[in-house]
Amino acid sequence: MQVTYWLEHAWIDPAVESGVVVEVAADGRISAVRTGVEAPPPGATALRGLTVPGLANAHSHAFHRALRSHVQVGSGTFWTWRDTMYSYADRLTPDTYHALARAVYAEMALTGITTVGEFHYLHHAPGGTRYADPNAMGEALIAAAAEAGIRITLLDTAYVSSAIGDKHSGKAPDEHQQRFSDGTTEAWAERASLLKDRDHAKIGAAVHSVRAVPAGQLSTVAEWAQSRDAALHVHLSEQVAENEACLAAHGCTPTQLLAEHGVLGERTVGVHNTHMTDEDIALLGNSRTGTCMCPTTERDLADGIGPAVALQKAGSPLSLGSDSHAVIDLFEEARAMELNERLRTQTRGHWTAAALLRAATVDGHAALGWDDAGRIETGNFADLVTVALDSVRTAGPVAGLGAEIAVFAASGADVKHTVVGGKHVVRDGRHELVGDVAEALASSIGALRA
Template sequence: MNGRFWARHAWTGTLESGVLIEVASGRIVSLRAGSAPADAVILDGLVVPGLANAHSHAFHRALRGATQVGSGTFWTWRETMYRVASALDPDGYLDLARAVYAEMALAGITCVGEFHYLHHAPGGVPYADPNAMGEALIEAAAQAGIRITLLDTCYLSSGFGAEPDSTQIRFSDGSASAWAERVESLKERDHARVGAAIHSVRAVPAAQLGTVAAWADARQAPIHVHLSEQPAENEGCVEAYGVTPTGLLADHGVLGPRATAVHATHLTGGDIALLGGTATTVCMCPTTERDLADGIGPAKDLQEAGSRLTLGSDSHAVIDLFEEARGMELDERLRTRRRGHWSAAELLRAATGDGHASLGWPEAGRLEVGAIADLVTVSLDSVRTAGPLTGAETAVFAATAADVRDVVAAGRMIVRHGVHQLVPDVPSALRTAIARLEES
């Protein structure tokens, strides 16, 4: 897409004012100071790079508000989540995911990493197209105007050595080799790339971890994995294999610069050193980790050990990458009783450039010549943002998703003045899709 955009203020790594951004074929070709030409689209606020949601389970959005009655743990929450999973089919998933991705666009997200394991029909029977559910997600992203990395997830076991249960059988291909054969038929598109994921060390037997890692290595694709989200996972792994989950992944070649460990909440010092030493990225999901009472992960220690940090909305209890960014800092303040672990610029980079890179889009997430033209305008006149403009601090520590006014994805305007241009009534789309699941 081509066009000219004039930003009243822009964050390019520093705060600049009056910036003309010229776009050709979806890329930034010129970025310079100047007055607004007559033919430019005015972006009236603070323009930041497009946000990357590095960890998403789209169907979890149907749970928002429905799991807040009573008490429980991650494991009781999971039972409700499985009931939603059992009701989905490709058409219903397309409708739900389109609405969820449109909600993400309204929040300034231009790329999502979809951690996708809901592969087959109930009972584990493949659809006529074995990738029908994944294709629904890819199409949903296209219809919402954002990019997607489909992190197709290998999920074979309900626990260490245990067969999948009646819901999990939908997730399983039977073996990592069969998983790889199915995923091989997924085709990348301009807006979609394909990566690998290992659900967790409890869901993929140790002997099959290397098959997933080898598939990703052969294609230089991202590989993501849920890691040590719960102490029970650590305990089961040590009992089954004699090492921590991080150690097991390292032993089977999963860790490395293209790998992302999601959550990484309950780690040993040795785990932190392994993740940092292999330059494995870590994706923190503060709003979900709070919502599920998972705990606070050692994000700062991981960064100091050598891991890049990214952010995800995971279960979509909240879809707001500004909240995820400041949540990581605020959780660390609670953990250490000290302020100022990251600058606002560092937190914004986790939500933008580093997030895109972890999803296999290293050319996105920056306002610079040659980058994909993703532009997000944050309003500066809401009750949250009114006041002095300090730069990235205003976006990270004052704004919320509700302050996003305009979103340009690869040069295409997909949100204008707070209205999605492709899915005009996102709340209605969400209500309709979720009601269909409830009827099922």
């Protein structure tokens, strides 16, 4: 059944058009786009405000949402934050993870996110005990995304050691990390192969980090992803300590180690890429390996500001993620990438608003393997996000309207409508499928903290 939307204003890269009709075919893809239509045609659903393509959250750890505000007591470090994170991970079961993730993904939909990349390493029961279904936790996430009305790329993550060791083995996982580990990457690949794509979900792969996957096992993960033409992500040089440990063990940086073992490439994305050498930047750019920046988490954990400008200039496509969900707002992530660079360099204008919006839309979707999403054009999925133009943040003249109002003025709270594959998921600021998302979050997080 065909659905028609009339967009009062729409960002159709690179410009904003007014009076845009989007026709959606039964498969959820855009079948036609017409501009200059002054009023909604009969039967069309009007989306008043500025509509942009659906946003892609390229890096998520859904269970970290339970940490918001709870880890802000005192100062601490990344490593003390990690200890608290482990304590929450220990409490999750497939059922409680499903409830939490469903609420988190609904919160994402409320802010205009239509696709999430879930960096998933919480595979087994506490202590490493296997569930009857070895992918029970991953399946819980896939089901949660469907019920929240968004797409997911489940980046099933190899995690077999707690610290860098020699080429073939690392330090054994500690008591908290045992549920992350399959023992070897061969066992990881066997389990991950049981997961299957479906209409709203793709299965990708991830190397948790060079700390968590010994050098001699990296190629197993890379080859698994390559054989499936699947997305492959990796936490990369997030911490100075990671670089120092890699140099001590292997005589090279983490980026150089990944290059040596065939991990880099066009379907690979390095997450954070914070502490890079010039050679690292060249390796990522020349291989077309992507970069996912997560500015709100990077600033929350005091990780540092990565060389995003240099990486993009070298040829590394940029995407954005909310990572630990200290904030879930892709407009803020896009804005923060530019503003961080302004603080670091004391100059302005490193990216146009359009370039930042591309990182949050089409390039983010490409990083997750959804090459047919992120644009308002024929053949793409009909993913539409409408930002109010009359909030206290966005109110002002419409003349000269561009991507700037979304990136530099709006917040996720200004999203009025989210349409995923032609289906209205958020209507007038309310989630059509989950209902009261705040109540769902309070219930699921409260159960974990009890």
